[in-house]
Amino acid sequence: MTLSIRSLGLAAILGAAALPAAAQTAWDMPTPYGDTVFHTQNIIQFADDVREATGGELDITVHSAGSLFGHAEIKDAVRRGLAPIGEILLSRLSNENPVFEVDSIPFLADSYADAGALWEASRPAVEELLAEQGLTLLYAVPWPGQSLYLTEEVTDPAALQGVSFRAYNTATEQLATLLGMIPTQVEAGDIPTAFATGRVSAMMTSPSTGVSSQAWDYTSVYVDVQAWLPKNVVFVNTEAFEALTEDQQAAVMEAAAAAEARGWEMSEAETETQIAALTENGMTVTKPSEALSAALAEAGAVMAEEWLGRAGDAGAAILEAYEAD
Ligand code: PCA
Numbered sequence: 001m002t003l004s005i006r007s008l009g010l011a012a013i014l015g016a017a018a019l020p021a022a023a024q025t026a027w028d029m030p031t032p033y034g035d036t037v038f039h040t041q042n043i044i045q046f047a048d049d050v051r052e053a054t055g056g057e058l059d060i061t062v063h064s065a066g067s068l069f070g071h072a073e074i075k076d077a078v079r080r081g082l083a084p085i086g087e088i089l090l091s092r093l094s095n096e097n098p099v100f101e102v103d104s105i106p107f108l109a110d111s112y113a114d115a116g117a118l119w120e121a122s123r124p125a126v127e128e129l130l131a132e133q134g135l136t137l138l139y140a141v142p143w144p145g146q147s148l149y150l151t152e153e154v155t156d157p158a159a160l161q162g163v164s165f166r167a168y169n170t171a172t173e174q175l176a177t178l179l180g181m182i183p184t185q186v187e188a189g190d191i192p193t194a195f196a197t198g199r200v201s202a203m204m205t206s207p208s209t210g211v212s213s214q215a216w217d218y219t220s221v222y223v224d225v226q227a228w229l230p231k232n233v234v235f236v237n238t239e240a241f242e243a244l245t246e247d248q249q250a251a252v253m254e255a256a257a258a259a260e261a262r263g264w265e266m267s268e269a270e271t272e273t274q275i276a277a278l279t280e281n282g283m284t285v286t287k288p289s290e291a292l293s294a295a296l297a298e299a300g301a302v303m304a305e306e307w308l309g310r311a312g313d314a315g316a317a318i319l320e321a322y323e324a325d
Pocket of ligand 1: 089168204206
C-alpha cells in the first residue's frame with residue numbers, strides 16, 4: 001500500500017518533469033566596465049527586464065569588467081557567436097570605419113541634447129555597418145562629458161608638453177598628440193595601476209570613470225571641459241537573435257528601448273553627482289583657463305576636419321543630418 005502511494009507520487013513527479021517545458025535560452029554577456037559603473041547597472045536591469053518579460057525563458061548573465069572577454073575581443077566574440085550579446089565603447093571600432101568615431105570629436109556635440117541629435121543622425125549608419133557583420137544594434141548610452149584630470153593646475157597649455165596621457169581610443173590618442181602629450185592606451189580597470197606605476201599622469205574621461213577609478217588617489221585637479229560624450233553600445237549576434245521566438249525578440253527590443261532611455265537619464269544625472277563626489281574626495285574642480293579652452297577647441301577643430309577627410313560622404317551625410325536637427 002505505502003509502496004504504491006510512493007510509486008504514484010514518483011509517477012506524478014516524473015510526469016510533471018516530462019511536460020514539454022518552454023524553451024530555455026541562456027546568454028552570456030561580456031561587458032568591459034565594472035559593476036559599480038552606471039552602464040553595467042543599466043545592463044543588469046536590462047537583463048532582469050528580459051528575464052521577467054520572457055517568464056525566465058531568456059536568461060542573460062552579465063560578465064562585467066572584461067571577465068569573460070577583454071574589451072578588445074568583445075565585438076569579434078559576439079560576431080563569431082562565442083558570446084551571443086555584448087557591450088563595447090563604440091569609438092573603439094574607429095579602425096574599422098570612422099563613422100564609429102563621430103561621438104569622440106571634441107566639442108562637436110558636448111551637451112546631452114546635442115549628443116542625442118548626433119546619435120539620431122549617426123544611428124542608421126552605425127546600425128548598417130554592424131548589420132554587415134551579422135550584428136544587431138540594441139541600444140547606445142553616452143558617458144558624461146569628458147574632462148581633464150591632472151596632477152597639478154594647468155592654465156598655460158604649454159605645461160602639457162611631454163605629459164604622459166592615458167588614452168582609451170584613437171581619438172583620445174590623437175587629441176593628446178595635438179596637445180603635445182604622449183598617449184598610452186589603458187583600459188578603464190587598469191587606470192589606478194597605470195597612474196601608480198607612473199606610466200601615465202593625465203587623462204580625459206567622465207566624472208563617472210574618475211570616481212570608479214578613484215582619481216583622487218593619483219590626480220588632484222579636475223578641469224571641467226565636458227568636451228564630448230562617447231557612447232557604449234549593446235549589440236547581439238543576429239543569428240542568435242533570430243533563433244529566439246518572436247515574443248522573445250519583441251521582449252529584448254522593448255527592454256533595449258527602455259534601457260536606452262533609462263541610460264541617458266542615468267548618465268545626465270551622474271554628471272553633477274559624480275563631480276560632487278570628486279570634490280568630496282578632495283579634488284580641486286576648476287574651469288579651463290581661456291588659453292587651455294582655446295588649445296582644446298583648436299585641437300577639436302583639427303580633429304573634426306581630419307575626421308571628415310577620412311569619413312568622406314558617409315561622414316558628411318551624418319554632419320548634415322546632425323546640423324539639420
Ligand atoms: N569612461 C571610459 C570611456 C569614456 C569614459 O567616460 C574610459 O575612461 O575608459
